[in-house]
Amino acid sequence: MRYYFHLVSSQQIILDTTGVEIRDPATVQHMVPRLIREVQKEPDQTAKDWEDWRIDVEDPFGNVIVSVPLDTSLP
Template sequence: MRCYFHLVNGEDAILDDTGVEVADLETARTEALRAIQELRQELDGFTDEWMGWHLDVVCPQGTVLLSVDLKTTVH
């Protein structure tokens, strides 16, 4: 299934218009956590400006399948 990873905070959104093919929802969750980790590395952590943001995993029909807060600890 194709999933899209949108960064949202209620007022603003950074939309993923490409998406990624994943086998199942657990794989989508793993990819979301990986994306958050990569963002942290690129930004050298998250500043206050990222407070309230989360990563929504969305199906092609626009339904949010899961949402991960950017503050989530990635193991």
């Protein structure tokens, strides 16, 4: 099944139009923290820059199955 990882704020949406083919839905839960770390590592970005942003993961039917704020502290 293909899942889409959208960046969403109250002012803007950056759609993932390609998505990722994932066989095991449990894998989605493990991908989100990795994606958040990647976004947080972007040069010239601070946690404050991501206060209003989140990652919404949608299934092919448009259902949001995971929504995680980007300013989440990760281990």
